[in-house]
Amino acid sequence: MLDTLTFLLERLFLLAHIKLSSLLPPLARSCDREDPAPQPPAAPAATAPHRFQRGDLLEVPRTLFTHFGIYLGDNRVAHLIPDILPVLTSDSRQIQEMVTNSRLLLGVLSKRASIRVDSVEDFAYGAGILLNAMDRVVLQSPLPGEEVARQAERLVGGVSYSLLWNNCEHFVTYCRYGAAQSLQTDKFCEWLKSLIRDQRSVLLTGLLGLLSMVCLGVSPSTALPTALIPFTLWMAS
Numbered sequence: 623m624l625d626t627l628t629f630l631l632e633r634l635f636l637l638a639h640i641k642l643s644s645l646l647p648p649l650a651r652s653c654d655r656e657d658p659a660p661q662p663p664a665a666p667a668a669t670a671p672h673r674f675q676r677g678d679l680l681e682v683p684r685t686l687f688t689h690f691g692i693y694l695g696d697n698r699v700a701h702l703i704p705d706i707l708p709v710l711t712s713d714s715r716q717i718q719e720m721v722t723n724s725r726l727l728l729g730v731l732s733k734r735a736s737i738r739v740d741s742v743e744d745f746a747y748g749a750g751i752l753l754n755a756m757d758r759v760v761l762q763s764p765l766p767g768e769e770v771a772r773q774a775e776r777l778v779g780g781v782s783y784s785l786l787w788n789n790c791e792h793f794v795t796y797c798r799y800g801a802a803q804s805l806q807t808d809k810f811c812e813w814l815k816s817l818i819r820d821q822r823s824v825l826l827t828g829l830l831g832l833l834s835m836v837c838l839g840v841s842p843s844t845a846l847p848t849a850l851i852p853f854t855l856w857m858a859s
Contacts, residue, residue, distance in 0.1 A: 674742075674753065677767025679798050681752035682745065687806060690756075690794040691745050692774040699745040700774040702737045702793040704729030708780045720744060735783035737774075737793060762799040773797040786810075 674680070676695040681688055691701030705721050706728035717736070721729075729735055742751075757764055764770070774797045782788060786807050796802040 675767050677765075677770035677798070679754050679756055679764075679770075679794050680742075680745065681755050682747070682749045683752075684749065688791075689745075690790045692770060692794055692797050693742075694739065694771050694775065697742050698739050699742055700737060700739050700771075700778060701745055702735055702781065702783075702790040704735045704783050705738075706732055706734055708736050709734050729783060730785065733783045734780070735788075736780050737778050739778060756795070756798075756805075759805065760795065760799055760803070762801060764798050765800060770798045 674693040676693060678693040680691045680693055680699060682690075689701065689703075691699040694700055703721055704726050705717075707717050707721075707725050709732065711717065718738070720740075754764070765773075774793075777793065777797070786804075788802075789804055789807070791804040791806055792802040795804070
């Protein structure tokens with residue numbers, strides 16, 4: 623039951639971000655393609671890696687999410703990214719190629735990822751880079767830079783993946799602050815709780831359950847939990 627609920631929450635999390643991306647203008651979504659385009663020009667922030675210190679937390683806004691990495695020095699960044707290819711092949715040259723959208727999506731669905739090292743330019747993919755912005759919102763103080771970088775280097779390799787419980791933000795916060803957390807996941811959970819607590823959502827869910835029983839012949843044992851679960855959570859909140 624818990625695994626099923628986690629699966630549904632992860633899919634809702636993904637769909638919520640996809641729905642938001644559909645509201646963006648076409649230019650903002652032009653990077654959503656099957657294969658990577660020719661090497662994009664680096665953003666101004668990404669062209670000066672000398673200003674980054676080993677162990678810095680780099681943050682790149684993307685179309686759907688914000689992506690995070692740890693700077694290792696020498697223009698290298700360690701970051702966690704969903705990827706199906708390590709499951710299918712052990713060819714390190716293929717794996718090290720830039721992750722395409724299809725590889726990423728299949729990695730999300732199969733819950734497989736890798737912590738890999740790329741150049742600052744490949745990591746940013748033409749976007750601007752925020753430097754240690756999370757230091758202002760996380761309660762814990764950052765660990766020494768060398769310790770952060772060494773932790774990231776130790777974790778390089780294949781890992782399991784979860785949109786909610788083990789994503790790129792969990793990786794960088796564990797390395798830099800000693801405790802894994804995801805502010806993006808926290809915001810999504812708060813949004814989900816506010817949705818559940820909304821009386822209109824409860825009434826709409828109950829109405830859909832009744833309609834499914836009357837019009838579609840769905841059994842009460844299937845439809846009733848659809849109405850009872852959000853109602854119970856709303857009453858308990």
